[in-house]
Amino acid sequence: MKLNHLLLLTSLSISAYAAPQSFDFKDPKGVNNAIFKLDAPLESINGSASGITGTVSFDPENPAATTGKIVVASESLTVPNPMQKEHLHGANWLEVAKYPEITFEAKSLANVKTDGNATTADATGTFTLHGVSKDLTVPIKLTYLKDKLSARVPNLKGDLLVVRANFTINREDFNIQKGQYEDKVSPTIDLSLAIAGAAIAQ
Amino acid sequence: MKRALIRLAVLVVLASVVTWMATGTNRGWTKTSQTIKTLDPVTGIEGITYQPKFSPGVDFLGAAFAAGGLLAGASLLFRNNKPTNDKH
Numbered sequence: 001m002k003l004n005h006l007l008l009l010t011s012l013s014i015s016a017y018a019a020p021q022s023f024d025f026k027d028p029k030g031v032n033n034a035i036f037k038l039d040a041p042l043e044s045i046n047g048s049a050s051g052i053t054g055t056v057s058f059d060p061e062n063p064a065a066t067t068g069k070i071v072v073a074s075e076s077l078t079v080p081n082p083m084q085k086e087h088l089h090g091a092n093w094l095e096v097a098k099y100p101e102i103t104f105e106a107k108s109l110a111n112v113k114t115d116g117n118a119t120t121a122d123a124t125g126t127f128t129l130h131g132v133s134k135d136l137t138v139p140i141k142l143t144y145l146k147d148k149l150s151a152r153v154p155n156l157k158g159d160l161l162v163v164r165a166n167f168t169i170n171r172e173d174f175n176i177q178k179g180q181y182e183d184k185v186s187p188t189i190d191l192s193l194a195i196a197g198a199a200i201a202q
Numbered sequence: 203m204k205r206a207l208i209r210l211a212v213l214v215v216l217a218s219v220v221t222w223m224a225t226g227t228n229r230g231w232t233k234t235s236q237t238i239k240t241l242d243p244v245t246g247i248e249g250i251t252y253q254p255k256f257s258p259g260v261d262f263l264g265a266a267f268a269a270g271g272l273l274a275g276a277s278l279l280f281r282n283n284k285p286t287n288d289k290h
Binding site for chain 1: 229231236240249250251252257259260
C-alpha cells in the first residue's frame with residue numbers, strides 16, 4: 001500500500017513538473033523588441049517595435065509541443081526619421097489605426113533540436129500584418145532559463161524563456177503598397193525578434 | 203537688396219554645410235532621434251531605446267541648397283545698385 005502511495009506521488013510530481021508552462025511576454029523591463037529592415041537606395045530603413053505582448057506555452061521536457069501567440073502593437077513601430085515614421089503608420093503603408101496589431105500564432109514545431117537549455121526549430125503558424133493572414137514557417141531559437149526570473153525582476157521567482165527569430169516577408173503578400181515604390185523601398189522586409197517571457201512560480 | 207539676398211543665400215548654404223559636418227556628416231536621411239542599444243545581462247537581448255538627437259541628412263542639405271538657390275534667384279529680380287552721380 002505504501003509503495004502504491006509512493007508511486008502515485010511520484011507520478012503526480014512528474015506530471016506536475018512536466019506540465020507546460022505559460023510564459024507571459026509583456027516585458028516589465030522594456031527590452032523585448034522586434035527589428036525590421038527594408039533596403040532603400042539612399043539608406044536602408046531600420047526600425048524597431050517595442051509594444052510586444054503574448055503568451056507561449058512551453059514544456060522544458062517536450063519543447064516540440066511549444067505553441068503560442070506573439071502580438072506587436074503596430075503603433076509602437078519606430079524609425080529615427082519622423083517623416084518616415086508618419087508615412088509608415090499612415091494610410092498608404094501600415095494603416096496602424098485600422099490594423100493595430102501584428103501577430104504571429106505558432107501552431108506547431110518541426111525539426112526540433114535541443115542542446116542543453118537551447119532549442120532550435122521551424123515554427124509554423126499564422127502571421128498577420130496589415131489585416132492579411134498568411135501561414136509561415138520561421139526558424140526560431142528558444143532558450144529556457146530556469147529560475148532566472150528573480151535575476152531580472154527582483155521579488156519574483158520563476159523561469160524565463162527567450163525566443164529569437166529571424167525571417168523575411170514580402171510586403172506585397174500583405175497588401176502593403178503592392179507593386180508600388182519597388183525602386184525606392186525593397187519589397188522584402190527583414191524581421192528579427194528577440195523577446196523574453198516569464199513564467200512566475202506558483 | 204540684390205547684394206543682401208546673395209549674402210543671405212551664401213549664409214544659408216554655408217550654415218547648413220557647417221551644421222551637417224558638425225553633427226557627423228550623416229549621408230542618410232535626417233533623423234531626430236538616435237538608437238541606443240542596451241544589453242540585458244540575464245537574457246542576452248539587446249534592448250533598443252531612442253534618445254532625441256538631431257542629425258541632419260542629405261535631405262537637410264538639399265533643402266538648404268534649394269533655399270539658397272531660391273534666394274540667389276530672387277536676387278536677379280533686383281537691379282544692381284548704380285553708383286549715384288551727384289556732380290550737377
